Amino acid sequence: MQELIKYGVIPLSYQTIASNFPNHKYPKNKIANLEKKGILIRLKKGLYIVSPKITNLPISKELIANHLYGPSYISMETALWLHGLIPERVYNTYSVTLKRKKEYNTKFGSFQYISVPDKYFSIGITQVIIEDTYAYLLASPEKALCDIISTKSGVKFQSIKSVKEFLIEDLRFNIDGIIRWNLNIIEDCSKVGYKKNDINLLYKYIKDECNI
Numbered sequence: 001m002q003e004l005i006k007y008g009v010i011p012l013s014y015q016t017i018a019s020n021f022p023n024h025k026y027p028k029n030k031i032a033n034l035e036k037k038g039i040l041i042r043l044k045k046g047l048y049i050v051s052p053k054i055t056n057l058p059i060s061k062e063l064i065a066n067h068l069y070g071p072s073y074i075s076m077e078t079a080l081w082l083h084g085l086i087p088e089r090v091y092n093t094y095s096v097t098l099k100r101k102k103e104y105n106t107k108f109g110s111f112q113y114i115s116v117p118d119k120y121f122s123i124g125i126t127q128v129i130i131e132d133t134y135a136y137l138l139a140s141p142e143k144a145l146c147d148i149i150s151t152k153s154g155v156k157f158q159s160i161k162s163v164k165e166f167l168i169e170d171l172r173f174n175i176d177g178i179i180r181w182n183l184n185i186i187e188d189c190s191k192v193g194y195k196k197n198d199i200n201l202l203y204k205y206i207k208d209e210c211n212i
Contacts, residue, residue: 008057060136062128072137074136075114075147076144076147086172088172092111098116098118099113101115119192120189124142148171150194163202181206
C-alpha cells in the first residue's frame with residue numbers, strides 16, 4: 001500500500017484516497033475493502049487515517065483533532081498537558097472551534113469541541129511543526145487556561161485566592177511554568193471572550209502573585 005503509506009499520519013478524505021486508485025472502477029468498494037482489511041481506519045464519514053500498523057508511525061491525536069472538525073485548535077486540559085503544565089494526560093482531546101460544539105468518538109478516543117466567538121478564537125494560537133512532516137494548531141498556555149475558565153460552567157472565581165485554589169487543587173497546575181507567560185493574551189481574552197470578570201481575576205493573580 002505504498003500509495004497510502006506516503007501520507008503517514010495525516011488524515012485523508014475519501015477524495016484523496018480515491019485519487020490514488022484512478023483505474024479502479026468502484027473506488028467506494030476499494031476503500032471499504034481497505035477499511036475491512038484494517039489498512040484504513042475510519043475517523044468519521046469521509047475521513048480516514050492509514051493504520052499505524054501499516055505506516056509504523058505513532059498516531060497524532062492532535063493532528064486528528066484539527067482535521068475532524070474545523071477550524072479548530074487544541075486547547076484546555078489537552079493543551080496544558082502538552083505544554084507540561086498539568087501532570088496527567090486526559091483521555092478526551094479538547095479543542096476550540098468557531099462552529100457549534102461537537103463530539104466524536106473514535107478508535108483513538110473522544111474528541112470534544114467547544115464553541116467560542118470569532119474575535120476570541122484567533123487569540124493566542126500557535127502552530128506546532130513535528131519533524132518537518134506535519135503541523136497542528138495549539139492554544140498557547142495562556143489561551144488554553146482562558147478557554148477552560150471562559151467555557152466551563154463550573155469554573156467561577158470570587159477572589160484571587162479562589163484562582164490559586166483552582167489552579168493548584170483542581171488542575172494540579174505547575175505554577176513555576178507561568179514565569180514566562182504573556183499577559184497580553186489573557187488581557188485580550190478578557191476583552192472579547194466570555195466571563196470577563198473571572199479572566200480578569202486570573203490576570204491579577206498572575207501579575208501580582210507571580211510577579212510578572
